[in-house]
Amino acid sequence: MNQKPKVIVSAPVPPDLRERLAERCDIVEVPTGQNPAEVLGADERAQIEGMVCTVRTKVDQALLDALPALKVSSNFAVGFDNVDLAAATRRKVLICNTPGVLDGAVADVTIGLMLCLSRNLVAGDAFVRSGAWTKGAFPLTRDIRGKTLGLLGMGRIGRVVARAAQAFDMKVIYHNRREDPQAEGLATYVDRDELFKTSDVLSVHIPLSAETRHSIGKRELELMKPTAYLINTARGPVIDEAALIEALRAGTIAGAGLDVMEQEPLPADSPLCALPNVVLQAHVGSATHETRRAMIDLAVANLMDALAGQKPKAMVNAEVWQARA
Numbered sequence: 001m002n003q004k005p006k007v008i009v010s011a012p013v014p015p016d017l018r019e020r021l022a023e024r025c026d027i028v029e030v031p032t033g034q035n036p037a038e039v040l041g042a043d044e045r046a047q048i049e050g051m052v053c054t055v056r057t058k059v060d061q062a063l064l065d066a067l068p069a070l071k072v073s074s075n076f077a078v079g080f081d082n083v084d085l086a087a088a089t090r091r092k093v094l095i096c097n098t099p100g101v102l103d104g105a106v107a108d109v110t111i112g113l114m115l116c117l118s119r120n121l122v123a124g125d126a127f128v129r130s131g132a133w134t135k136g137a138f139p140l141t142r143d144i145r146g147k148t149l150g151l152l153g154m155g156r157i158g159r160v161v162a163r164a165a166q167a168f169d170m171k172v173i174y175h176n177r178r179e180d181p182q183a184e185g186l187a188t189y190v191d192r193d194e195l196f197k198t199s200d201v202l203s204v205h206i207p208l209s210a211e212t213r214h215s216i217g218k219r220e221l222e223l224m225k226p227t228a229y230l231i232n233t234a235r236g237p238v239i240d241e242a243a244l245i246e247a248l249r250a251g252t253i254a255g256a257g258l259d260v261m262e263q264e265p266l267p268a269d270s271p272l273c274a275l276p277n278v279v280l281q282a283h284v285g286s287a288t289h290e291t292r293r294a295m296i297d298l299a300v301a302n303l304m305d306a307l308a309g310q311k312p313k314a315m316v317n318a319e320v321w322q323a324r325a
């Protein structure tokens with residue numbers, strides 16, 4: 001009988017799915033976020049053929065060197081900025097991710113942040129709880145109806161946000177590397193500066209890469225209207241956080257809604273936590289029972305398919321798969 005392939009599980013795989021995986025693979029447990037190269041001995045590492053992990057696992061050259069038999073690494077996330085993709089592709093390690101199943105959940109948090117900012121809902125809750133209401137009315141806020149929503153990035157999530165914004169009678173504009181035919185009827189393509197200049201709410205939906213790191217900085221913030229809000233449910237480091245804090249303090253923009261930050265978890269002494277015009281969330285875009293289940297189903301299916309020689313549903317470096325076929 002063929003030996004089952006050894007796989008690292010470094011993600012919250014629920015018991016029923018773990019059982020299914022164990023029928024086909026020999027599971028090696030690595031606590032989520034810990035470096036398998038530090039947790040496992042050399043003999044065990046040498047036998048690892050697959051891995052399912054969160055974005056807290058850095059799949060870099062050092063880890064690839066520590067796992068010389070690795071064939072597939074399956075991210076329990078749509079983002080893959082934890083992976084050195086060039087190094088993985090060079091080593092012919094297939095990288096998988098979980099696109100599609102979390103679009104609605106992330107779009108919901110985007111819309112939620114937009115409403116919290118424009119209607120000041122978080123401060124309104126504190127206002128009532130503190131008894132301040134008994135002393136006077138809550139300050140007026142701003143409508144989003146009829147305003148312009150700008151989307152930086154028009155992928156799957158951006159399109160769901162655009163569709164949702166239509167229900168609020170918003171005008172939706174977007175900027176992408178190129179105009180997207182799938183955005184037709186949903187949003188109007190504009191150039192990048194125009195997006196920053198004309199958006200009343202600007203929402204970020206681009207992946208983190210060497211090119212996008214700090215791509216929203218002082219210059220972009222200064223292009224924005226002083227009444228505009230910036231929302232980020234993508235990755236923290238695409239925004240230069242120091243520049244953003246400065247802009248929020250100076251009133252260059254009206255506020256920000258952030259589900260992601262440069263440092264996560266965000267410490268309570270971060271200047272962001274002291275700013276009244278910021279609404280913060282703990283990187284929870286995809287964090288619902290239903291969506292996380294769909295994500296882990298897909299991540300484990302990708303891993304099992306790849307190891308069984310079947311084309312996984314979602315591959316980041318499909319060229320590795322094609323070269324094998």
Ligand SMILES: O=CC(=O)O
Nearest residue numbers: 076077078079286
């Ligand atoms: O941040 C979450 C993801 O990339 O799936």
